[in-house]
Amino acid sequence: MVQLHEMILRDAHQSMLATRMRTEDMLPISEKLDQVGFFAMEVWGGATFDVAIRYLNQDPWERIRKLKKAMPNTPMQMLERAMNIVAYRNFPDDVVKKFVYLAKKNGVDYFRIFDALNDLRNMEIPMKAVKENGGHVQACLSYTISPVHTVDYFVSRFKELERMGTDSLCIKDMAGMISPQRAYDIIKGVKDAGIKIPIVLHSHSTSGMTGMAYQRAVEAGIDVLDTAMSPISGGTAAPATESVVAALQGTKWDTGYDLKLLINIRKYFLKIWDKYRHLHRFNALKVDPSVTLHQVPGGMLSNLIFQLEEQGAHDKYREILDEIEKVRDELGYPPLVTPTSQVVGVQAVMNVLHGRYKVITKETKDYCKGMYGKPPAPIKPEIMKKVLGPKWKDEVVDCRPSDLLKPMWEKRKSELKEHGVKMTDENIMTYALYPQVGLKFLKGEAVAEFTSDKLPLPADHALIRGMVKQSFPEFKQVWIETESPENRSGPAQIPTEFEVEVDGEPFEVKVNPVGGFLVAGADRAAAQEKPKDVEGGVKSSMQGTVLSVKVKKGDKVKNGDVIVTVEAMKMEQEIKSDVAGEVKDIFVSEGDSVASGDLLMQVL
Ligand code: CO
Numbered sequence: 051m052v053q054l055h056e057m058i059l060r061d062a063h064q065s066m067l068a069t070r071m072r073t074e075d076m077l078p079i080s081e082k083l084d085q086v087g088f089f090a091m092e093v094w095g096g097a098t099f100d101v102a103i104r105y106l107n108q109d110p111w112e113r114i115r116k117l118k119k120a121m122p123n124t125p126m127q128m129l130e131r132a133m134n135i136v137a138y139r140n141f142p143d144d145v146v147k148k149f150v151y152l153a154k155k156n157g158v159d160y161f162r163i164f165d166a167l168n169d170l171r172n173m174e175i176p177m178k179a180v181k182e183n184g185g186h187v188q189a190c191l192s193y194t195i196s197p198v199h200t201v202d203y204f205v206s207r208f209k210e211l212e213r214m215g216t217d218s219l220c221i222k223d224m225a226g227m228i229s230p231q232r233a234y235d236i237i238k239g240v241k242d243a244g245i246k247i248p249i250v251l252h253s254h255s256t257s258g259m260t261g262m263a264y265q266r267a268v269e270a271g272i273d274v275l276d277t278a279m280s281p282i283s284g285g286t287a288a289p290a291t292e293s294v295v296a297a298l299q300g301t302k303w304d305t306g307y308d309l310k311l312l313i314n315i316r317k318y319f320l321k322i323w324d325k326y327r328h329l330h331r332f333n334a335l336k337v338d339p340s341v342t343l344h345q346v347p348g349g350m351l352s353n354l355i356f357q358l359e360e361q362g363a364h365d366k367y368r369e370i371l372d373e374i375e376k377v378r379d380e381l382g383y384p385p386l387v388t389p390t391s392q393v394v395g396v397q398a399v400m401n402v403l404h405g406r407y408k409v410i411t412k413e414t415k416d417y418c419k420g421m422y423g424k425p426p427a428p429i430k431p432e433i434m435k436k437v438l439g440p441k442w443k444d445e446v447v448d449c450r451p452s453d454l455l456k457p458m459w460e461k462r463k464s465e466l467k468e469h470g471v472k473m474t475d476e477n478i479m480t481y482a483l484y485p486q487v488g489l490k491f492l493k494g495e496a497v498a499e500f501t502s503d504k505l506p507l508p509a510d511h512a513l514i515r516g517m518v519k520q521s522f523p524e525f526k527q528v529w530i531e532t533e534s535p536e537n538r539s540g541p542a543q544i545p546t547e548f549e550v551e552v553d554g555e556p557f558e559v560k561v562n563p564v565g566g567f568l569v570a571g572a573d574r575a576a577a578q579e580k581p582k583d584v585e586g587g588v589k590s591s592m593q594g595t596v597l598s599v600k601v602k603k604g605d606k607v608k609n610g611d612v613i614v615t616v617e618a619m620k621m622e623q624e625i626k627s628d629v630a631g632e633v634k635d636i637f638v639s640e641g642d643s644v645a646s647g648d649l650l651m652q653v654l
Contacts, residue, residue: 052303053089053274054295055250057288058319059117060092060129062278065254065287065348066334067326069101070499073113075325079318080120086307086315088124089250089274090160093117094153095128097349097388099136103484103491107498111156111476118157125186127160128153131388132172133452137483138389140421142455143175145462145482150179152479164190164222166390169423170210171450181215188250189216193223194345196383198427201232205239208249218248218274224387225347226254226286230266237270248273255284256348258337261297264289268303279312281319285335286348292316327502344371345378350391358399361593361618361646366402373398380433381417382425393417396618407436409591411623420447421454458482469493534567541571586634586654588627590644594618598640605633607653614638614650629653 063071094114102108118126133140135149161180165172168191180187189211191204208219221236240249251267253260264275276288283290292312295305334348358364377398384390393413400409418429418437434442462482471477471492480488490496535541594616601613607627614625635652638644
C-alpha cells in the first residue's frame with residue numbers, strides 16, 4: 051500500500067496562489083479532509099508563516115490550533131527550514147528549540163526538516179528538539195542535479211539521517227525535475243541499504259515527467275507520495291491526489307482512499323481556486339522541461355520575473371537564467387531552494403546588470419564564508435577571491451554556522467515588552483522571526499490583502515501598477531500623489547478605468563485611487579523634483595528601499611566605503627561610495643524607495 055501526503059493547504063497554494071489561502075478557506079473543508087486517511091496533511095511552515103502576517107493579517111499560530119482541532123485524526127505537518135525555521139536566515143539554537151516546542155504545543159505533529167545545502171549539522175538541533183517534544187521527525191534532503199549529487203550521495207546521507215534518529219525520510223524535489231529512473235535508483239538504493247523507516251517523495255509537476263517518476267518510485271518501494279487536490283495541482287504544484295489514487299486503484303499499491311469523497315472535496319477547492327483568480331498565471335499551469343537545465347523552482351521563477359520588472363530589466367530574463375546556471379556551478383552546486391535560491395538568483399541578476407561579480411551581495415559573501423553551511427562542492431579559489439578578496443582564506447568559517455550566534459530569545463522578549471503588545475511566547479516568536487513585519491502585525495497595523503471577489507483594487511496596489519505599465523508602456527513608473535500633477539511637466543494623471551490583457555484575455559480594470567491621484571511618468575524621482583545630479587554625486591546602483599544610511603553630513607568617506615544599505619529583491623545590498631571626500635549633503639533617508647540611478651548623496 052502507498053500512502054499520500056496532502057499538500058493543498060501549504061505547498062500547492064504556495065506554488066500557484068502566492069501562498070494566499072486563508073484560514074477561513076481551510077476550515078470549512080477540514081472535516082472531510084480528515085476522513086480521507088492521509089499519511090499527513092501539510093498545513094504549516096514554508097512561506098505560510100511570513101505571508102500570513104505580511105499580507106493576510108492572520109495569526110499563523112491561531113491557524114495551526116484551529117486546523118489541529120478540526121482534523122483530529124490526521125497528523126498535521128509543517129515544513130521547517132532547519133536553522134532558518136520559517137524565515138530566510140540562521141537563528142541561534144535557543145530560538146530554534148523554542149520554536150519547535152511552541153509549534154508542537156500549538157498542533158504540529160510531523161516536522162519535515164530540510165537544509166538547503168543538505169548540511170546535516172544544520173539539521174541536528176531541530177531534529178533533537180522535535181524528538182524531545184514528542185513529535186515525528188521527517189528529515190529531508192534537497193534534490194538537485196550535479197556531478198556531486200549522485201545516488202550514493204543521497205543514500206549515504208539518508209543512512210546518516212536514520213542514524214541521527216529521524217522517524218521518516220523525504221526527497222525534496224522542489225523544482226519538480228526528478229526523472230523516473232533517478233527516482234527509482236534513489237528509492238531502490240535506500241531500500242537496498244536496509245533503511246526500514248518510511249520514505250516520501252516530494253515533487254512538483256513542472257518538468258512534465260513527475261507522473262512517470264511517481265510510478266517508478268512506487269515500483270521501487272516508495273512508502274508515501276506528496277500530492278495536492280486537483281484544483282491546485284499540476285504545473286508548478288504537485289501531481290493531483292485524485293489522479294494518483296485512481297492510478298493505483300486495484301494494484302498492490304492501492305491507497306484505499308475513497309475517490310468519491312475526494313471528488314466531493316475537489317468541488318470545494320474549485321471555489322477557492324476561483325476566489326484567487328487574480329493570482330492565476332498560465333505559465334505556472336504549463337509544463338516546462340527547461341527546468342531540468344536551469345533547475346530554478348517554479349516559485350522562484352515567478353518571483354524573479356516580478357523582481358526583474360521592478361528593476362526594469364525583464365528583457366534580461368533568458369540571460370539571467372543562463373547566468374543562474376553558471377553561478378550555481380561556481381558556488382559549488384547548491385540545490386536551489388530557500389534561501390540559496392535567493393543567493394544564487396540575486397547574484398546572477400547583479401552579474402548580468404553590472405558585470406560578473408562586480409556587485410557582490412552580502413548574502414553571496416556570507417554563503418562563500420560558510421555562513422549557510424558547507425557548499426556541496428568546494429568553491430574554486432578564483433571565485434572566492436572575487437567574492438571575499440585576496441585574504442579570503444581568513445574569512446571562511448568551518449564550524450556549524452549557528453555556533454557563531456548569541457542566544458536571542460531573552461533579548462527579543464525584552465525588546466517586545468517596550469511595544470505594549472500581548473506578551474505570549476507565540477507573539478515573542480513571531481517578533482523574533484520577523485522583527486519588522488511581525489511587530490507591525492502584533493500592533494494590529496497589518497492590513498489583509500484583497501481577494502478576487504473584492505476587486506477593484508486600491509490604486510497603489512502592485513497589481514494595478516503592473517497593469518498600468520502594461521496599458522501605458524510609455525510610462526515607466528506608476529505612483530500615488532496627494533496632489534494632481536496637472537500643472538507640472540512630465541508626469542501625467544492616469545485614468546481610473548482601462549482595459550488590460552492578461553495572458554491574451556482582455557480585462558476591464560477599475561481603479562479606486564485611495565489617498566490621492568494615480569500618477570505615471572518616466573521617472574518618479576525626477577518628477578518629484580529631487581536633484582538629478584550634482585558634483586560629487588553618488589548614485590544608487592539598484593532599485594529598492596533604503597534600510598540604513600551609514601554616514602552623516604560632515605563624515606569623511608573613502609572610495610569603497612559602504613554609505614547606504616538598500617533592500618532589493620528581498621536582500622540587503624550595500625552601496626559603496628565610488629568617490630572619496632566629505633559628505634556634503636544626503637538626499638535619502640531610511641524607508642525611502644530609490645530607483646537605479648537615483649542620487650543618494652554628495653561627496654566632495
Ligand atoms: Co515543494
